[in-house]
Amino acid sequence: MNFPANLKYTKEHEWVAIEGNIATVGITDFAQSELGDIVFVEIETVGQTVGRDEVFGTVEAVKTVSDLFMPISGEILEKNAELDNAPEVLNSDPYTAGWMIKIKVADASEIDSLMSADDYKQHIGQ
Amino acid sequence: MKNTALYQTHIDLGAKMVPFAGYNMPVSYAGIKQEHQRVREALGMFDVSHMGEFLISGPNALDLIQYITTNDASKLEDGKVQYSCMPNGEGGIVDDLLVYRMSETKYLLVVNASNMEKDWNWIKRQNRWNVDMQDLSDNLSLLAVQGPKAVEALQALTSVNLADITYYSFVTGTFAGVEDVIISATGYTGAGGFELYIPNASATKVWNAVMQAGEAFGILPCGLGCRDTLRLEMGFCLYGNDIDDTTSPLEAGLGWITKFTKDFVDSDKMLKLKEAGLQRKLVGFEMLERGIARQHYPICDADGRKIGEVTSGSESPSTGKLIGMGYVATAFSKVDSRIFIEIRGKLIPAQVVKMPFYKPA
Numbered sequence: 001m002n003f004p005a006n007l008k009y010t011k012e013h014e015w016v017a018i019e020g021n022i023a024t025v026g027i028t029d030f031a032q033s034e035l036g037d038i039v040f041v042e043i044e045t046v047g048q049t050v051g052r053d054e055v056f057g058t059v060e061a062v063k064t065v066s067d068l069f070m071p072i073s074g075e076i077l078e079k080n081a082e083l084d085n086a087p088e089v090l091n092s093d094p095y096t097a098g099w100m101i102k103i104k105v106a107d108a109s110e111i112d113s114l115m116s117a118d119d120y121k122q123h124i125g126q
Numbered sequence: 127m128k129n130t131a132l133y134q135t136h137i138d139l140g141a142k143m144v145p146f147a148g149y150n151m152p153v154s155y156a157g158i159k160q161e162h163q164r165v166r167e168a169l170g171m172f173d174v175s176h177m178g179e180f181l182i183s184g185p186n187a188l189d190l191i192q193y194i195t196t197n198d199a200s201k202l203e204d205g206k207v208q209y210s211c212m213p214n215g216e217g218g219i220v221d222d223l224l225v226y227r228m229s230e231t232k233y234l235l236v237v238n239a240s241n242m243e244k245d246w247n248w249i250k251r252q253n254r255w256n257v258d259m260q261d262l263s264d265n266l267s268l269l270a271v272q273g274p275k276a277v278e279a280l281q282a283l284t285s286v287n288l289a290d291i292t293y294y295s296f297v298t299g300t301f302a303g304v305e306d307v308i309i310s311a312t313g314y315t316g317a318g319g320f321e322l323y324i325p326n327a328s329a330t331k332v333w334n335a336v337m338q339a340g341e342a343f344g345i346l347p348c349g350l351g352c353r354d355t356l357r358l359e360m361g362f363c364l365y366g367n368d369i370d371d372t373t374s375p376l377e378a379g380l381g382w383i384t385k386f387t388k389d390f391v392d393s394d395k396m397l398k399l400k401e402a403g404l405q406r407k408l409v410g411f412e413m414l415e416r417g418i419a420r421q422h423y424p425i426c427d428a429d430g431r432k433i434g435e436v437t438s439g440s441e442s443p444s445t446g447k448l449i450g451m452g453y454v455a456t457a458f459s460k461v462d463s464r465i466f467i468e469i470r471g472k473l474i475p476a477q478v479v480k481m482p483f484y485k486p487a
Contacts, residue, residue, distance in 0.1 A: 036142075036351065037159045039441045039448075040416060058470070060418045062158045062440055063351055091157075 009120035012069040023103040035061040043079045072110040074103040130175035131329040147239035149176040158351035162443040169273035170348035176239035178263040183232040186255035198385040202227040213392035218371040267329035275343040276319035302335035304328040316360035361481030368437040407459040410481040417474040419450035424468040
């Protein structure tokens with residue numbers, strides 16, 4: 001399994017890419033593998049300001065449904081509309097084509113609480 | 127947690143394993159959708175050795191079976207199989223099962239892993255005929271080789287003419303060099319194929335032989351994940367989801383295996399229920415908007431009043447439709463009835479449809 005070193009991670013199995021004050025968020029390779037075939041993603045929070053650890057959407061796989069949690073607080077600027085047509089990219093390419101939302105970071109200090117790739121690997125026992 | 131005889135084989139194949147009914151079982155290998163499609167189009171093999179097998183024998187074996195099951199086992203001939211239900215004394219269901227007639231005085235009952243102990247104790251309590259009962263569950267492996275290519279692929283492994291084994295029939299014969307394999311034209315997928323009952327010691331040998339014989343046909347090892355989506359597309363009930371100790375076989379649409387031509391546990395209760403009319407029925411539905419109905423989600427009318435509950439739901443990998451099953455008040459059970467599934471606080475419209483959800487070509 002692949003966990004790029006340039007990304008940050010959460011214990012809820014999301015990855016975060018920070019660029020200036022914009023955070024791009026998706027789910028990790030481990031998360032997509034645990035979920036199995038993903039059927040669709042529901043994100044109806046674009047334009048809203050959502051706090052850290054709060055739910056910003058859900059992901060439905062064949063076997064199960066899972067909530068998506070905000071890794072850091074902020075306004076949800078945009079979601080990946082391509083996921084509506086091709087949710088399977090979350091399984092095949094979770095870190096690039098499978099990005100989910102872009103957040104305007106509200107509190108930069110929250111970034112420090114995110115995990116490194118090595119910490120995340122340890123978290124999932126890999 | 128128990129392992130089947132094929133545990134190491136699954137690990138070596140990279141299966142994702144999950145605990146199920148006290149066993150470590152493969153839920154998927156390549157992915158649920160891919161395995162599902164392969165079974166529909168060609169061939170897949172499932173290890174379902176967690177299932178329970180009870181051998182019931184003696185001069186009064188049929189009396190016991192007739193009493194504990196809803197279907198009429200007296201209609202069985204040697205080499206025939208019957209789908210049946212065990213009522214629980216309160217009008218509900220102890221388990222659903224397959225009844226194999228090995229001979230006039232010997233029957234094999236195949237039961238769900240999750241109910242094995244409950245079933246055994248229940249049958250024992252009903253056994254006033256002192257019929258001999260043997261639990262073979264820990265000695266037998268069960269492989270389900272399912273898909274339209276099954277006959278063609280497996281024929282190389284046996285001299286038994288597989289094409290002659292009609293649906294819900296079986297032959298005991300030598301298979302892949304292993305003697306006394308029960309070759310049963312049954313399954314839980316609607317895709318055709320066989321279920322093979324094999325002594326544990328030979329399970330790996332048969333698994334490997336089938337994988338090799340199936341290679342040219344694109345065989346894939348398949349897990350419990352696609353077993354569930356395959357059975358749901360066919361509208362087959364899953365114990366613990368669609369039927370349980372609180373549901374009547376009549377409500378579950380299993381009237382066709384409930385025969386009032388004989389006396390059985392709860393036959394009076396069920397006849398009364400039938401005459402009084404059912405309050406609720408198990409129906410199939412299709413979502414009209416995006417949303418997957420999951421077990422226990424409320425089913426509502428247009429005003430948001432609860433009229434039932436979802437028992438199973440998924441995307442249908444064969445059709446891409448979002449399908450489900452659930453109990454609804456009888457007034458909403460007709461085909462085309464509009465119902466609503468409450469998904470995370472929102473009412474998503476759905477429509478009652480006829481099952482199966484998918485008809486194999």
